[in-house]
Amino acid sequence: MKAAQDRQKSYADLRRRPNEFEVGDKVLLCVSLMKEVVRFGARGKLSPCFIGPFDIVEKVGKLAYRLALPNALAFSRVLDPEASELDESLTYEEQLVRILDKKVHSTRRKDITMVKVLWSNHRSQEATWETEHSMREQYPHFFSQVSKLLGRNFVKGGGRR
Structure with missing residues (x-):
């Protein structure tokens, strides 16, 4: 089993290329999907998996970048911690x-x-x-x-x- 996995990995590694970007490059942002929620003008199967392209403003880490996002994607809602009851995992139940x-x-x-x-x-x-x-x-x-x-x-x- 291990030999078969190693063989498959060697085939995949030949086709893989490093994804490192520079400041000024344009990248697409991956969007996680949520069932029945309207995001970016569509929902369900029609909602996009990627949005963009966005400019890279700064390289924060080896694989972390700061992007120039439009104001529409800014966090418009900030929760008051006293108003909502957060549990240990910093989640809350919708009412x-x-x-x-x-x-x-x-x-x-x-x-x-x-x-x-x-x-x-x-x-x-x-x-x-x-x-x-x-x-x-x-x-x-x-x-x-x-x-x-x-x-x-x-x-x-x-x-x-």
Whole structure:
């Protein structure tokens, strides 16, 4: 097994070239994908894997560079540590803020009710579609209030009357 791995590695090493850049070069930035989140104007399969090109401003380390990013990619939201409860891994749980829309997704055998959910520390463009059943399980107190407010404003298909 080790001999086969070494042989394959030797083939791959012949085709690999070092990726070192200089100040002034242009590079593409790899973007990690998140399910159902609109990033850079598209979501899902259509969202880009790479964005750019961006200029290299400074070489920070052997393989680390500082890029000239546009203001649109700057961190627009800074969390207040006292306002959000961070755990040991410096993560926090998102909280349901508001339901923006409701629709019914019909399959051959059943109808699935979906709700468009606005999460805490997110903008309305980043709202996600979740199943109403799972949201009712996680936030039952929220839905008792929402059902009174929405009443019969929503009809099958997601539109308003």
